[in-house]
Amino acid sequence: MKVPFLDLRAAYAEIGTEMDAAYQRVAASGWYLMGAELEGFEAEFAGYCGAGYCAGVGSGLDAVTLILRALGVGEGDEVIVPSHTFIATWMAVSAVGARPVPAECDPRTYNLDPAAFEAAITPRTVAVIPVHLYGQPADMAAIGDIAARHGLPVVEDASQAHGARYRGQRVGTFSAAAAFSLNPVKNLGAWGNAGAVVTNDAALAEKVRLLRNYGYRVKYQHEIMGTNSRLDEIQAAILRVKLRYLEVWNARRRALAARYTHALSSLTGQADLVLPHVPDWAEPVWHQFVVRLADRAAVQERLRAAGVDTLIHYPVPVHLMPAYRDAGWRPGDFPVAERIAAQVLSLPLYPHLPDASATLVVEELTNACQVQLAGVEAQ
Numbered sequence: 609m610k611v612p613f614l615d616l617r618a619a620y621a622e623i624g625t626e627m628d629a630a631y632q633r634v635a636a637s638g639w640y641l642m643g644a645e646l647e648g649f650e651a652e653f654a655g656y657c658g659a660g661y662c663a664g665v666g667s668g669l670d671a672v673t674l675i676l677r678a679l680g681v682g683e684g685d686e687v688i689v690p691s692h693t694f695i696a697t698w699m700a701v702s703a704v705g706a707r708p709v710p711a712e713c714d715p716r717t718y719n720l721d722p723a724a725f726e727a728a729i730t731p732r733t734v735a736v737i738p739v740h741l742y743g744q745p746a747d748m749a750a751i752g753d754i755a756a757r758h759g760l761p762v763v764e765d766a767s768q769a770h771g772a773r774y775r776g777q778r779v780g781t782f783s784a785a786a787a788f789s790l791n792p793v794k795n796l797g798a799w800g801n802a803g804a805v806v807t808n809d810a811a812l813a814e815k816v817r818l819l820r821n822y823g824y825r826v827k828y829q830h831e832i833m834g835t836n837s838r839l840d841e842i843q844a845a846i847l848r849v850k851l852r853y854l855e856v857w858n859a860r861r862r863a864l865a866a867r868y869t870h871a872l873s874s875l876t877g878q879a880d881l882v883l884p885h886v887p888d889w890a891e892p893v894w895h896q897f898v899v900r901l902a903d904r905a906a907v908q909e910r911l912r913a914a915g916v917d918t919l920i921h922y923p924v925p926v927h928l929m930p931a932y933r934d935a936g937w938r939p940g941d942f943p944v945a946e947r948i949a950a951q952v953l954s955l956p957l958y959p960h961l962p963d964a965s966a967t968l969v970v971e972e973l974t975n976a977c978q979v980q981l982a983g984v985e986a987q
């Protein structure tokens with residue numbers, strides 16, 4: 609048996625009939641951009657998040673970028689970002705001409721460490737972007753308090769956390785505005801690129817709506833310098849169908865995560881395996897199930913040989929990427945991020961992962977860790 613890391617065909621097999629009906633409805637309508645499907649999705653996703661407004665945009669990267677532009681962030685500004693995240697969080701800051709300033713993450717939750725955030729604030733800091741990484745909310749109360757004391761807006765990058773809750777409240781509602789990626793691999797994913805900005809600020813929502821569509825409200829009356837970042841009607845229609853399944857699919861992710869945690873917890877005392885740490889205020893949606901291993905390469909190779917695919921999110925810390933060479937960061941500058949990047953391993957976990965596959969993942973990871981242990985004892 610093979611266990612792929614992710615299989616999106618299974619979602620199509622479950623609700624393909626409904627999705628086909630949705631795109632055929634759009635195809636037959638003859639209206640493909642800025643229409644009723646987008647409006648419907650925006651209202652439904654804002655409602656799901658418990659927020660006042662949602663503006664659909666072209667991607668998750670664009671969602672972060674357009675929020676920053678709407679807040680007036682630009683040249684000469686600094687924006688604090690987690691040292692460990694997907695590079696899009698940083699690139700959005702770079703895209704508006706500002707400087708991403710990394711702050712270290714909590715080594716147990718992998719999310720922005722509030723104390724590190726506060727220490728990174730300078731007179732040029734204009735915003736902070738906590739990321740709810742792997743589907744687990746960041747510590748929003750602590751981050752929000754510090755930001756408020758320094759008069760800084762918070763922007764959530766919720767691209768991995770659709771539906772996650774912090775102290776009972778959905779992520780995406782703890783900040784000036786939140787960015788969601790809706791690309792195919794996310795918990796809520798379209799059939800291509802898509803993203804959304806969620807906010808309780810009517811003026812900010814309106815600004816993002818202007819920016820995403822060439823800066824106009826009335827045709828050929830372009831008020832501000834905008835861009836083309838629209839969420840098209842077919843993607844919106846597909847997302848409306850999938851949004852109806854998000855709660856059920858997130859619940860399946862939670863059940864699989866509980867199963868992994870239960871089955872692997874006996875290993876953690878012996879092997880060097882570290883399981884996800886969930887603070888009591890966090891209700892994660894398990895975009896990824898991430899373990900940490902000192903000897904990751906050997907375990908990953910054993911799993912691969914046994915037919916279990918795993919991935920690393922993310923193997924190279926952003927500050928050491930060639931894309932950021934000009935900033936002059938060196939190995940050792942962000943040791944927590946570097947250690948996380950060296951040790952994390954994501955196990956297969958998606959709503960349609962068959963039970964037998966989850967069992968095999970547990971068995972093979974147990975075997976791999978025991979081989980490691982035997983090797984250590986033999987030395």
Ligand SMILES: *Cc1c(COP(=O)(O)O)cnc(C)c1O
Nearest residue numbers: 667668669694696697767789791
């Ligand atoms: C996926 C992702 C993005 C970017 O989303 P795209 O839709 O691929 O542009 C941004 N931030 C985080 C944390 C992500 O996981």
